[in-house]
Amino acid sequence: MLGITIGIFAIISVFTITDSLEKKLRDSVRSLGDDVIYIQKWPWTFGPDYPWWKYIGRPVPNIGELNEVQKWCKKGEAFAFMVSANGTAKYKSNSVENSNLICISYEYDRIRSFVIDRGRYFTESESASGRPICIVGNTIAEGLFGEADPVGQEIKVRGSKLTVIGVLKREGESMLGNNVDTQILIPINFARNLIDMRNDRFEPMIMVKAKAGVSNEELIDELTGIMRGIRKLKPVADDSFALNQTSMISSQVNDLFDIVGIAGWVIGGFSILVGGFGIANIMFVSVKERTNLIGIQKSLGAKNYFVLLQFLAEAVMLSVIGGAIGLMLIYAGTFIVEATMEMEVGLTQSNIILGLTISALIGVVSGFVPAYTGSQLDPVEAIRTN
Amino acid sequence: MKRPVILTIICIVGILWSLANFIYVFSPFIKKISDWAPAIYGIIVALQFISFIGIWHMKRWGVTLCISTFFTKIIFSIFVNDVNYVGIALSATFMVFFLIFYRKMADEL
Numbered sequence: 001m002l003g004i005t006i007g008i009f010a011i012i013s014v015f016t017i018t019d020s021l022e023k024k025l026r027d028s029v030r031s032l033g034d035d036v037i038y039i040q041k042w043p044w045t046f047g048p049d050y051p052w053w054k055y056i057g058r059p060v061p062n063i064g065e066l067n068e069v070q071k072w073c074k075k076g077e078a079f080a081f082m083v084s085a086n087g088t089a090k091y092k093s094n095s096v097e098n099s100n101l102i103c104i105s106y107e108y109d110r111i112r113s114f115v116i117d118r119g120r121y122f123t124e125s126e127s128a129s130g131r132p133i134c135i136v137g138n139t140i141a142e143g144l145f146g147e148a149d150p151v152g153q154e155i156k157v158r159g160s161k162l163t164v165i166g167v168l169k170r171e172g173e174s175m176l177g178n179n180v181d182t183q184i185l186i187p188i189n190f191a192r193n194l195i196d197m198r199n200d201r202f203e204p205m206i207m208v209k210a211k212a213g214v215s216n217e218e219l220i221d222e223l224t225g226i227m228r229g230i231r232k233l234k235p236v237a238d239d240s241f242a243l244n245q246t247s248m249i250s251s252q253v254n255d256l257f258d259i260v261g262i263a264g265w266v267i268g269g270f271s272i273l274v275g276g277f278g279i280a281n282i283m284f285v286s287v288k289e290r291t292n293l294i295g296i297q298k299s300l301g302a303k304n305y306f307v308l309l310q311f312l313a314e315a316v317m318l319s320v321i322g323g324a325i326g327l328m329l330i331y332a333g334t335f336i337v338e339a340t341m342e343m344e345v346g347l348t349q350s351n352i353i354l355g356l357t358i359s360a361l362i363g364v365v366s367g368f369v370p371a372y373t374g375s376q377l378d379p380v381e382a383i384r385t386n
Numbered sequence: 387m388k389r390p391v392i393l394t395i396i397c398i399v400g401i402l403w404s405l406a407n408f409i410y411v412f413s414p415f416i417k418k419i420s421d422w423a424p425a426i427y428g429i430i431v432a433l434q435f436i437s438f439i440g441i442w443h444m445k446r447w448g449v450t451l452c453i454s455t456f457f458t459k460i461i462f463s464i465f466v467n468d469v470n471y472v473g474i475a476l477s478a479t480f481m482v483f484f485l486i487f488y489r490k491m492a493d494e495l
Contacts, residue, residue, distance in 0.1 A: 011412055018414075261414030269409045304495045350421035357425040358412050361432045365408060368436050375495070376443070 003275025004322030004359055005329070007268045012347075012355045013330050014264025018257045020345040025253055034246050036111055037219050039069070039206040039227060043242040044249060058240045059231070060198060061206045063188065066105065068230045069206060075219045078110035078209040081188055083202045085195050089140055089184060090156040096143040100183045101157065103191030111209045114180050119151040119166030122187055130189030135166035139181040157184060158194045216245050272358070275322065276366040283315050283370035294374055295382025308375040315367020316360050323359025327352060387490045389444055396480050397442045404435035419466045430459050441484060446491045449484045456481060 041058045063081050070079040083103040089096045106127035116135065126133060134155070141150045141164075150164045162184075171180050191197070197204055210219045220243050227241050287294070294307055327347070334345045410416065411428040434455045440448020456477050463469045 015414075015417065258414060261417075265413045269412070272412075273405075273409065308495070353421070354412065354417070354424050357428060361408070361411070361428045364432050365405075365435050369439060372439060372443070 001275070001279070001318050001322040001325075003271055003278050004319050004362060005275075005326040007270075007272030007275050008323045008326030008355050008359060009268075009329050010271055011264055011268030011358070012327060012351050013333065014261060014268070015351050015354070016330060016334065016345060016347050018261050018264075019348060019351065022254070022257055024344070033111055033113070033207075033209060035210045035214075035216060036245070037208045037210070037216060037223055038244040039065075039208065039223065040203065040242050040244055041200060044244045045252065054238065055242070060200055060204045061241065062198065062204065063105070065227070065230050066206050069208065069223065069226055072226045072229075073208060073222060075211055075214045075222045076208040077211040078107045079105075080108040080111050080207045081105040081204070082108065082207060083188065083191060083195065083197050083204045085202050087158045087184075087194075089136070089144060091144040091153065094144045096140050096182075098182070099137075099140055099157070100179075101186060101191070101194070102183050103186045103188045103195070103197075105188045108185070108207075111207045114171070115169040116166045117169040118149065119164070121166060122185075127187045128189065130187055130192070132160060132162050132190055133165045133187065134162040135168060135185040136164055137168045137179075137181040137183045138170035139179075140184060141167045157186075160190075160194055162186065162190075216247070220245075272362060275319075276362045279315055279318055279363065280366040280370060282318070283311060283367045284373075286314065287311060287370045287374035291374075291377060291382050291385040294377050295379045295385070298377070298379035299383060304375040307377075308371045311371035311374050312364065312367050315371065316363035319359045319363030319366070320356060323355050326359075327355045387444055387492075389442070390487060392483055393441060393444075393487060396483060397438050400438040400480065401435065401442075404431055404438060407431045408435070423466065427462060430455055430462060434459070441491075444487075444491045445495070446488060446493050447495065449488055449491065452484060453481060 039061050041060050042055055061081070066079060066081045069076070073079070081104070085101045085103070086098055087101045089099045106122065106124050109121050117138070119135065121135065122131075122133065134157070136144075136150060136155070144150065144155060145153065150167055153164050154161050155164060156162075168180050168183070168185075186194070188197075195202055208219065208223060210216060223243055224239065227243075228239065231240055233240060297307060331347050334347055337345045408428070408431050411431055412424050416424050416427055433451060437448050437451035437455060440451060442448070459477075460469070460474060
């Protein structure tokens with residue numbers, strides 16, 4: 001039974017962790033927008049023959065190109081420009097280091113999903129005129145203001161004063177590293193005073209969200225044509241830009257999940273195999289010890305199938321109890337993981353059903369041979385056995 | 387009736403193949419198909435294993451169960467778009483041998 005417990009624990013715990021991580025990744029991808037194309041200098045994924053020398057000389061996207069893309073693109077619903085940098089935010093004697101300064105154009109909120117807990121988003125005129133205002137993430141707000149309301153207060157970032165007009169709702173850690181809780185959103189037209197937007201280090205990018213019913217591939221095709229026209233690239237020349245989408249990241253992470261899943265399957269599978277042999281062994285002993293009883297049962301009229309089901313039920317019960325113990329250990333483990341690693345891990349209904357089903361089937365498979373052997377015993381010979 | 391050698395060989399191959407398939411039941415690949423796929427596939431494999439035990443003891447119910455699980459597995463493979471023609475051909479060959487010796491097998495459980 002211990003083998004079954006360990007096997008079920010190994011397999012279902014791996015499934016639970018990978019399911020939870022996959023869900024977290026899907027939520028992160030959804031928040032970034034799985035229908036958004038990012039026009040950048042560097043591609044997100046690299047093959048084995050990555051020609052970095054081709055990309056290093058590429059120009060970075062700029063706001064002029066955003067305006068052109070917005071003018072010519074028919075398949076895009078929303079267009080935004082974004083530059084990111086790090087900085088220390090200060091308020092009186094409090095400071096939060098390594099805040100993410102996200103310098104954005106007006107339509108950013110139509111592309112990146114986030115919720116403003118207190119205050120409001122920029123207006124179009126505020127964004128266009130480059131007013132010194134900002135929206136802070138929850139962690140920044142707590143670090144600078146504690147329990148006080150940050151809206152209307154003035155903070156200092158990279159030597160400039162910014163008025164807080166909104167606070168973002170807490171989202172928690174993101175698998176893709178875009179944690180809004182540590183972000184400060186600033187209008188791009190004000191951010192020109194803080195950072196050099198032509199510098200590759202700040203990763204300037206144009207974001208385009210596809211219209212409903214338009215696939216990413218269609219949008220990529222259109223954007224490729226538009227960008228090549230904007231940059232006046234010759235037909236034989238390579239693209240001087242990269243068009244990235246979040247599916248590139250999620251597919252790479254999914255490969256990692258598959259490897260973890262296979263590892264858990266192999267470890268758990270061998271353990272279950274050992275457990276199955278153990279149950280078979282126990283059932284053979286059980287049949288041997290109760291041979292006399294089987295003979296008496298048969299002589300009183302018990303059919304072969306009755307004896308078979310009797311021992312099969314015992315084997316299944318042993319397995320299911322072992323599997324249930326393994327599942328309970330996993331359930332207890334999820335609380336420990338959530339408390340220590342601040343990660344949401346849940347034992348899903350499908351994994352519970354899977355665990356119990358596997359346990360029952362192992363009981364059937366490993367208990368069938370001894371049960372069948374017992375059912376085939378001759379009643380006279382069986383009664384004679386001591 | 388004494389078990390023919392060919393049936394002994396087929397049963398050994400079949401039992402080992404069923405045990406190998408059983409490990410595959412709870413692999414991430416089957417789980418990706420649907421939440422219920424491992425359970426359904428596991429039941430099919432378990433019944434297949436039991437059918438080979440029955441054939442080992444020269445029982446007709448073993449052959450009946452083996453043929454039933456053969457067709458059930460084909461239907462399952464079609465539903466999940468994973469039809470293995472080599473496996474089907476091999477299983478069909480086994481069925482032929484089982485049916486050859488079917489009349490000589492015992493009827494009772």
